[in-house]
Structures are given as structure tokens and as C-alpha cells.
Amino acid sequence: VSGLLSWGLKQAEEANKTPDKPDKVWRIQAGRGFNEFPNKEYDLYQSLLSSKIDGGWDWGNAARHYWVKGGQWNKLEVDMKDAVGTYKLSGLRNFTGGDLDVNMQKATLRLGQFNGNSFTSYKDSADRTTRVNFNAKNISIDNFVEINNRVGSGAGRKAS
Numbered sequence: 001v002s003g004l005l006s007w008g009l010k011q012a013e014e015a016n017k018t019p020d021k022p023d024k025v026w027r028i029q030a031g032r033g034f035n036e037f038p039n040k041e042y043d044l045y046q047s048l049l050s051s052k053i054d055g056g057w058d059w060g061n062a063a064r065h066y067w068v069k070g071g072q073w074n075k076l077e078v079d080m081k082d083a084v085g086t087y088k089l090s091g092l093r094n095f096t097g098g099d100l101d102v103n104m105q106k107a108t109l110r111l112g113q114f115n116g117n118s119f120t121s122y123k124d125s126a127d128r129t130t131r132v133n134f135n136a137k138n139i140s141i142d143n144f145v146e147i148n149n150r151v152g153s154g155a156g157r158k159a160s
Contacts, residue, residue, distance in 0.1 A: 022075035022099060026052045026068065034083040035106075044087040044102075044109070052076050053092075068098025072130070080104040090143070091115035097130040109136040112143030119147050 028048050045053075053076070055066040068074040080087075081103050090113040100119075102109075111117050119132045132147075 022073060024070055024074045026070075026074065026076045028052060028076070028078045030078070030080040030083045034080060034085070036084075038084040041086040041088060041110075044089045045092060047087075048078055048080070049076070049089075049092075053095075063094055065094035065096045066092055067096050068100070072097035075099040075101070078102040078104075080107060083107045086110055088113055089117060092117045095119045095130070095132070099131045099133075101131075101133045102135065104134070104136045106137055108138040108140070109134055111139065111141045111145050114143070116144035116146065118145070 028051070030048065034042070052069045053066050054069050055064060057064050068076045075098050078101065083104050084106050086108040087104065088110045090111070093115065095118065097120075119130060
């Protein structure tokens with residue numbers, strides 16, 4: 001029990017550390033139309049995120065992974081505060097960083113469906129932590145969401 005307690009305290013301590021300062025911040029503003037159809041369902045990755053997220057194969061870890069455009073030390077902010085409807089995010093597996101901040105206060109976020117999502121980061125010389133924040137009216141998990149997972153055979157580190 002004491003080992004579990006110390007692990008829990010360490011997780012809380014890491015989650016509350018001062019966020020890393022990103023090298024570059026990409027910003028996406030949801031365009032007109034996203035606030036007009038409350039009964040419509042959108043693919044969040046295809047409709048907004050894909051233009052600022054890159055992906056590739058990591059031979060060392062034998063896995064495909066995704067990161068914020070330009071590198072894992074960058075940040076992606078998505079402003080959808082007036083968007084309504086439901087937004088699906090499925091298949092963003094092994095998201096290895098940069099910070100991701102999605103503000104969709106009036107919309108519903110569905111994580112999963114056909115493929116799960118997983119968030120982690122690679123250890124670099126700055127020992128950065130990936131921070132993922134979804135601010136939504138409702139969040140449902142239809143398949144799985146992994147946090148702090150390993151990418152392939154490589155050691156992952158915290159995503160908070």
C-alpha cells in the first residue's frame with residue numbers, strides 16, 4: 001500500500017510541475033459553421049487537427065506515432081469555444097507530444113469509437129512532459145484512452 005501511495009503522490013507532483021515552455025505555439029480557430037449544427041457529428045482529427053499534427057514511423061520503437069507539427073517541443077491550441085455538436089477523435093495512438101489544448105466548452109467529445117487514443121511523450125534532454133487538455137461540455141470514452149503509455153518497445157514518460 002505504501003508503494004502505491006508514493007506512486008500516486010509522485011504522479012500528482014509531476015502533473016502539478018510548471019509546464020514546459022513550448023518552442024512554438026500553433027493555433028487553430030474553428031471556422032464558421034461549427035457553431036450552427038448541434039446535431040451534427042464531426043471527425044475532430046480530419047476537420048481541424050490534421051493540419052498541425054505530423055506522424056511517422058519510429059524504427060527504434062517499432063511503432064507509428066504522432067506529434068505537434070514541427071516537433072514534440074511545440075504546442076497546439078484549438079479554439080472551438082463556440083462550436084456545438086459532437087466531435088469524434090479516434091486513432092490518435094501514440095501521441096508523443098507537444099502539448100495539446102482543445103477548448104470546446106459547448107460541444108461533446110467522443111474519444112475512441114473504432115480505435116483508441118493514447119498520449120505519452122519521449123524523454124529528451126529537457127525532460128519535458130506532454131500536457132493534454134480537453135475542455136468539453138461532455139466527454140465520452142467509447143473504446144480506450146491510454147495515458148502515460150509506452151510507445152512500441154521504448155520507454156514512455158508522463159502525459160498529464
